[in-house]
Amino acid sequence: xxxxxxxxxxxxxxxxxxxxxxxxxxxxxxxxxxxxxxxxxxxxxxxxxxxxxxxxxxxxxxxxxxxxxxxxxxxxxxxxxxxxxxxxxxxxxxxxxxxxxxxxxxxxxxxxxxxxxxxxxxxxxxxxxxxxxxxxxxxxxxxxxxxxxxxxxxxxxxxxxxxxxxxxxxxxxxxxxxxxxxxxxxxxxxxxxxxxxxxxxxxxxxxxxxxxxxxxxxxxxxxxxxxxxxxxxxxxxxxxxxxxxxx
Ligand code: NAP
Numbered sequence: 001x002x003x004x005x006x007x008x009x010x011x012x013x014x015x016x017x018x019x020x021x022x023x024x025x026x027x028x029x030x031x032x033x034x035x036x037x038x039x040x041x042x043x044x045x046x047x048x049x050x051x052x053x054x055x056x057x058x059x060x061x062x063x064x065x066x067x068x069x070x071x072x073x074x075x076x077x078x079x080x081x082x083x084x085x086x087x088x089x090x091x092x093x094x095x096x097x098x099x100x101x102x103x104x105x106x107x108x109x110x111x112x113x114x115x116x117x118x119x120x121x122x123x124x125x126x127x128x129x130x131x132x133x134x135x136x137x138x139x140x141x142x143x144x145x146x147x148x149x150x151x152x153x154x155x156x157x158x159x160x161x162x163x164x165x166x167x168x169x170x171x172x173x174x175x176x177x178x179x180x181x182x183x184x185x186x187x188x189x190x191x192x193x194x195x196x197x198x199x200x201x202x203x204x205x206x207x208x209x210x211x212x213x214x215x216x217x218x219x220x221x222x223x224x225x226x227x228x229x230x231x232x233x234x235x236x237x238x239x240x241x242x243x244x245x246x247x
Contacts, residue, residue, distance in 0.1 A: 001225065003224075004029035009074065009086070010090055013059070015036075015046075015190065016216055019216065020215075021219075026055035031080070058076065074128075078128070085134060087136070088137075089121050091117055093110060098150065130173065133177040135179070137178065137179065137180040139166050139181075140185065145159025145184060159184075166182040170235040174235055179235040187242070189213040189216070208243045
């Protein structure tokens with residue numbers, strides 16, 4: 001896919017799926033602005049990997065649940081590259097436990113990072129995208145947002161919420177040439193899933209018709225398609241990338 005002349009902001013681009021998205025967009029020639037929560041070394045490594053693919057890239061430390069920091073991120077992208085054509089809401093966290101054990105602060109932390117963060121980023125790019133009459137917003141939901149999951153009430157609510165944000169944004173901005181779509185990955189091999197206990201991993205693997213974990217690059221290809229010019233007549237959709245898990 002060709003992203004020459006396009007600037008993309010990818011939240012949580014330092015590791016995992018976000019890193020793979022940055023590389024996929026860089027491979028197509030996009031300018032990439034990625035943000036990270038605290039892992040500067042990983043963020044700089046992603047920048048170097050994008051540059052090695054011939055793209056221009058910039059890493060900005062930004063907690064997406066903080067409106068002022070999100071404004072700083074988008075200002076940095078505009079200052080460096082003059083426009084924002086693509087937003088990928090990828091930053092996310094888990095704080096898993098069963099309802100009876102889930103602390104209120106774990107609920108708030110996940111909703112703030114995963115749902116409020118996506119809202120703040122969408123709000124921060126909306127005016128720019130409307131003015132230029134072009135925009136592609138792709139947000140990371142999850143199979144868990146479609147089906148729920150024991151031990152993940154906070155995460156499931158945040159990822160179902162991302163779908164609500166996406167469909168509403170799609171309706172608000174459709175007439176301005178801005179699309180908003182979500183990708184719902186299943187079980188992808190990243191640091192997030194590496195932290196799962198072995199029995200939970202084995203049970204999840206059993207529920208995947210393809211019988212294997214997905215790779216971050218599998219998700220990145222789908223995100224890149226929805227972020228491309230070619231996907232201009234697709235909006236408000238949720239694309240599962242899950243080896244058949246959500247069928
Ligand atoms: P990951 O490997 O844990 O990476 C998370 C990324 O998000 C890191 O770059 C991290 O930055 C960043 N981040 C976390 N909190 C942030 C905050 N408040 N502000 C800014 N950046 C923040 O996660 P992943 O597995 O690649 O998942 C990426 C997205 O896909 C998430 O939204 C996740 O919910 C979703 N997803 C993943 C799976 C899966 O199986 N892995 C399945 C479905 C959906 P630092 O490096 O600085 O910590």
